Amino acid sequence: VSEVDTTSPLFLLLDLTGVFAFALNGALTALQVARLDIVGVVTLGMMTALGGGIIRDVFLDALPPATFSDWRYLAVAAVGGLVAFLFGRHLERWINPILVLDAAGLSLFAVTGALKTVEYAGGPAQAVILGAVTAVGGGTVRDVLIGRIPVVLRNELYAVPALVGALLLVTATKLGAPDAAAAVAGAGLCFLIRMLGVRFGLEAPAPPRSDREA
Amino acid sequence: VSEVDTTSPLFLLLDLTGVFAFALNGALTALQVARLDIVGVVTLGMMTALGGGIIRDVFLDALPPATFSDWRYLAVAAVGGLVAFLFGRHLERWINPILVLDAAGLSLFAVTGALKTVEYAGGPAQAVILGAVTAVGGGTVRDVLIGRIPVVLRNELYAVPALVGALLLVTATKLGAPDAAAAVAGAGLCFLIRMLGVRFGLEAPAPPRSDREA
Amino acid sequence: VSEVDTTSPLFLLLDLTGVFAFALNGALTALQVARLDIVGVVTLGMMTALGGGIIRDVFLDALPPATFSDWRYLAVAAVGGLVAFLFGRHLERWINPILVLDAAGLSLFAVTGALKTVEYAGGPAQAVILGAVTAVGGGTVRDVLIGRIPVVLRNELYAVPALVGALLLVTATKLGAPDAAAAVAGAGLCFLIRMLGVRFGLEAPAPPRSDREA
Numbered sequence: 117v118s119e120v121d122t123t124s125p126l127f128l129l130l131d132l133t134g135v136f137a138f139a140l141n142g143a144l145t146a147l148q149v150a151r152l153d154i155v156g157v158v159t160l161g162m163m164t165a166l167g168g169g170i171i172r173d174v175f176l177d178a179l180p181p182a183t184f185s186d187w188r189y190l191a192v193a194a195v196g197g198l199v200a201f202l203f204g205r206h207l208e209r210w211i212n213p214i215l216v217l218d219a220a221g222l223s224l225f226a227v228t229g230a231l232k233t234v235e236y237a238g239g240p241a242q243a244v245i246l247g248a249v250t251a252v253g254g255g256t257v258r259d260v261l262i263g264r265i266p267v268v269l270r271n272e273l274y275a276v277p278a279l280v281g282a283l284l285l286v287t288a289t290k291l292g293a294p295d296a297a298a299a300v301a302g303a304g305l306c307f308l309i310r311m312l313g314v315r316f317g318l319e320a321p322a323p324p325r326s327d328r329e330a
Numbered sequence: 331v332s333e334v335d336t337t338s339p340l341f342l343l344l345d346l347t348g349v350f351a352f353a354l355n356g357a358l359t360a361l362q363v364a365r366l367d368i369v370g371v372v373t374l375g376m377m378t379a380l381g382g383g384i385i386r387d388v389f390l391d392a393l394p395p396a397t398f399s400d401w402r403y404l405a406v407a408a409v410g411g412l413v414a415f416l417f418g419r420h421l422e423r424w425i426n427p428i429l430v431l432d433a434a435g436l437s438l439f440a441v442t443g444a445l446k447t448v449e450y451a452g453g454p455a456q457a458v459i460l461g462a463v464t465a466v467g468g469g470t471v472r473d474v475l476i477g478r479i480p481v482v483l484r485n486e487l488y489a490v491p492a493l494v495g496a497l498l499l500v501t502a503t504k505l506g507a508p509d510a511a512a513a514v515a516g517a518g519l520c521f522l523i524r525m526l527g528v529r530f531g532l533e534a535p536a537p538p539r540s541d542r543e544a
Numbered sequence: 545v546s547e548v549d550t551t552s553p554l555f556l557l558l559d560l561t562g563v564f565a566f567a568l569n570g571a572l573t574a575l576q577v578a579r580l581d582i583v584g585v586v587t588l589g590m591m592t593a594l595g596g597g598i599i600r601d602v603f604l605d606a607l608p609p610a611t612f613s614d615w616r617y618l619a620v621a622a623v624g625g626l627v628a629f630l631f632g633r634h635l636e637r638w639i640n641p642i643l644v645l646d647a648a649g650l651s652l653f654a655v656t657g658a659l660k661t662v663e664y665a666g667g668p669a670q671a672v673i674l675g676a677v678t679a680v681g682g683g684t685v686r687d688v689l690i691g692r693i694p695v696v697l698r699n700e701l702y703a704v705p706a707l708v709g710a711l712l713l714v715t716a717t718k719l720g721a722p723d724a725a726a727a728v729a730g731a732g733l734c735f736l737i738r739m740l741g742v743r744f745g746l747e748a749p750a751p752p753r754s755d756r757e758a
Contacts, residue, residue: 146697150693150697152697152698155696155701155702155703155704156696156697156698159696159697159703160697170603174388174393174602174603175384175388175393175394175395175398176393176394177391177393177394177605179602179603179604179605180603180604180605180664180666180670180674181603184603184666184670184673184674185666185670187669190673236394238394238398238399241401242394242398242399245398245404246394246398256475260474260475260688261684261688261693261694261697262693262697263477263691263692263693264477265364265475265476265477266475268369268370268373269360269364269366269370269373269374269475269476270366270370273369274369275369275373276369388602388607389598389602389607389608389609389612390607390608391605391607391608450608452608452612452613455615456608456612456613459612459618460608460612470689474688474689477691478691479578479689479690479691480689482583482584482587483574483578483580483584483587483588483689483690484580484584487583488583489583489587490583
């Protein structure tokens, strides 16, 4: 489907930016939700940043995970956690940076997860699914570790934009679009849907009422 | 030990039925325990349905997991989650369908986990252990995600029937029993013990009192 | 770096002692924190004992994990869980055995995780990181299963001593120290730092105050 390989500059840029966004997000969550010290804040940041990619690499048998075979992943995740620890109070002045960073990581990992699945000989459907799994993995690890029901299960749009973004990427590359354009379009669409969901509180349908029961 | 391979109709039937039972169970749990919308209900159903098999395949290095290399697993899990979402209120009229479905998934995965371990060159003891791990995996993922102590740790018989069912299967095939008979017997025995435990509140021994201490 | 292979008596001794310490720790935690029966106590003990090593083996693609290909791991973990179940009330008379056992398991797994990473062709930095991941893995699995925020995220020194111990081991073997001496030194230093942290409540730095903000 795609000519992108996981050592290309484009892939690395997208993947490491996603790592950085999730590291900031996880560390800010640690500061906000739990009274964690520097080690706890940086550790939760790193686990959030690296969780999705590790799950992806385990499923693809791309072992050891990129995290442990390429020092840049650990370094970017650690720096992101440290930055959030040091400047967290300043970052909190922004409009809800935690949600924006989470949406950014989600969007970038949906795309890199799908691209890496294609490279490891998966078909288009597998690429879309594993893209979404990669995208929601980090936030799920984060929420399980701090004892929250994972955001992917709660009532905001989360898995759906990841699936849509990965689907757009896979479709666009199938149709011959350049890799960079397809990746930006896929990540952008995912980010847009996710932020609209956050902004307007769009929710997925609730279970049907049972009023019509006899 | 066994001639069953993981592409045989028997294996697929058992494995996909287990997936369906756990998808219903996980989705009904999501409806009952947490106020989840359609995406959350279907997602928890799918994670419950696929968690055990994914753990099994990761341990056996059968990667990517069957879930992502055979579309039927994802389809059956998604349909199970949707059915539970749409008809959940009707299903709740039955006598405790959540527990029955959980016992069914447990029993089927104990058998398929053991069969797949044998195929991937594991010995009989490993087959019994990995059968039980596969069986309890889905429910453990489900409970961790919604913040409950996993059922395998709580006070009902859960791991024991899975071990017994897998042991019966492995022993019977060793003794030359036909695969289908051994599988049905193993799953049936596991289901029977589990449901007796649920019905009569049979509990494993509590820790010894310390009255005899000086 | 090291001549130790994972079938050497030294490696097995260190790894199985770590398994035993974590099995006692996990089972005592189950007795203390939750009202679990024998199956729950032994199961949590086994999951705590084997969790770190399984994560290590999955990341190294050393599959199936040693746990399932070498019966001694399962046996030692099960015996540890049973011993804690039977004699738990006596063990509790010791000075905080749970914390001491946790520190012992942490220290031994930091060393065995690093050694096994070196054997599977990882570089020194990867060995240090995966040593620490192996060390904190069991306690993280334990805490997630019983619904606590993992100790690695809470405010005691936990990840840092594991990193320091693994770093000492890797450095010492690089410099030509005998394997056994390097392993004992690495595990000993990790244990010492961890216990000092527990004893004197040493904490990592808290996030900076924001007093200097305009």
